[in-house]
Amino acid sequence: MTTLFEPTRLGDIALANRIVMAPLTRNRAQAGNVPGPLTVEYYRQRASAGLIIAEATQISPMAQGYLDTPGIHSAEQVAGWRKVTDAVHAAGGRIVLQLWHVGRISHTSLLPGGAAPVSSTARRPNAQTYTKEGFVPVSEPRALRDDELPGIVDDYRRAARNAIDAGFDGVEVHAANNYLLDQFMRDSVNDRSGPYGGSIDNRIRLVVEVMQAVAAEIGAARTGIRLSPITTFSDTARDSNPQALYGRLVEVLAPLGLAFVHMIEGETGGPREPADLAQPFDYDALKKAFGGGWIVNNGFDRASAEAKVAAGAADAIAFGKPFIANPDLVRRLRENAPLNPLRAELMYGGGAEGYIDYPALA
Numbered sequence: 001m002t003t004l005f006e007p008t009r010l011g012d013i014a015l016a017n018r019i020v021m022a023p024l025t026r027n028r029a030q031a032g033n034v035p036g037p038l039t040v041e042y043y044r045q046r047a048s049a050g051l052i053i054a055e056a057t058q059i060s061p062m063a064q065g066y067l068d069t070p071g072i073h074s075a076e077q078v079a080g081w082r083k084v085t086d087a088v089h090a091a092g093g094r095i096v097l098q099l100w101h102v103g104r105i106s107h108t109s110l111l112p113g114g115a116a117p118v119s120s121t122a123r124r125p126n127a128q129t130y131t132k133e134g135f136v137p138v139s140e141p142r143a144l145r146d147d148e149l150p151g152i153v154d155d156y157r158r159a160a161r162n163a164i165d166a167g168f169d170g171v172e173v174h175a176a177n178n179y180l181l182d183q184f185m186r187d188s189v190n191d192r193s194g195p196y197g198g199s200i201d202n203r204i205r206l207v208v209e210v211m212q213a214v215a216a217e218i219g220a221a222r223t224g225i226r227l228s229p230i231t232t233f234s235d236t237a238r239d240s241n242p243q244a245l246y247g248r249l250v251e252v253l254a255p256l257g258l259a260f261v262h263m264i265e266g267e268t269g270g271p272r273e274p275a276d277l278a279q280p281f282d283y284d285a286l287k288k289a290f291g292g293g294w295i296v297n298n299g300f301d302r303a304s305a306e307a308k309v310a311a312g313a314a315d316a317i318a319f320g321k322p323f324i325a326n327p328d329l330v331r332r333l334r335e336n337a338p339l340n341p342l343r344a345e346l347m348y349g350g351g352a353e354g355y356i357d358y359p360a361l362a
């Protein structure tokens with residue numbers, strides 16, 4: 001029986017154990033959205049994870065949606081991340097970067113020249129984002145023209161190259177949680193006609209082009225993707241047929257030979273089996289269709305994580321909030337030691353407190 005503490009491989013990435021640190025927005029980037037010394041220490045402390053998936057990081061200035069999130073589009077950002085990856089590697093860890101474009105979940109005050117956020121649609125969700133003025137409703141978006149989409153694909157490609165130049169072991173493309181790529185995939189959001197709207201194959205076209213471009217740039221075996229088929233995060237309705245949509249996506253991606261799929265099961269940070277879901281989502285069907293590395297996330301504890309890996313239903317388990325509060329989560333799970341409680345009010349923004357001051361076991 002496989003345990004959480006056995007090594008595994010996801011594509012070219014060798015993991016010492018099956019405990020993954022999920023990507024977590026912490027809003028502590030410095031001027032120029034550059035990760036600073038506190039961020040180096042934060043990830044270094046967590047390097048015993050089999051794999052760290054570093055926080056969502058904007059691929060371009062237009063891809064940002066919240067205050068003080070890091071980027072991977074400037075030389076200063078690449079240099080800042082290099083210090084992070086060096087520290088994690090020196091501590092024996094592995095780290096990939098999550099590549100992010102928020103699409104319509106943004107605010108004009110965060111975007112170059114006060115520009116409107118861009119999306120598949122010009123319709124605004126009833127969602128909020130975090131700016132210098134605190135939480136505010138997101139701004140009205142502008143629908144991207146088809147002839148702008150090659151530029152978006154190229155931003156992902158260049159960001160992936162920058163991530164490798166910064167020393168990351170690979171990247172995870174963020175296609176979850178109703179950010180830009182989901183805004184194209186879901187028929188509840190995408191109201192386009194033409195090659196990127198309408199049929200499932202049209203709605204997945206952008207994310208497939210992104211995955212092909214990133215895989216061609218840095219190698220499929222160090223490229224992963226994160227999905228959340230049934231989340232309604234950011235006030236976004238589910239697709240009318242998530243099983244068909246995300247099933248088809250995984251089927252189209254399978255021949256690329258990607259390193260992994262990272263699956264959020266249920267509502268992001270919420271119930272694994274939402275009460276309003278007409279029928280349970282069949283994640284296992286997608287795992288079978290994909291055939292590659294499979295990471296699962298959302299609300300796992302020691303027992304449920306052990307059971308999932310033992311059953312062969314996942315190669316690795318991603319933990320979010322437990323990793324914020326427990327830099328030595330791997331040891332605590334191995335020893336069945338108690339976990340530090342999360343100080344939720346210190347998750348977003350601020351400095352060292354609630355970031356690098358959670359104690360490890362003696």
Ligand code: PHB
Nearest residue numbers: 025056066174176177268
């Ligand atoms: C957030 O900043 O709140 C956030 C970012 C990325 C996610 C989810 C939430 O996937």
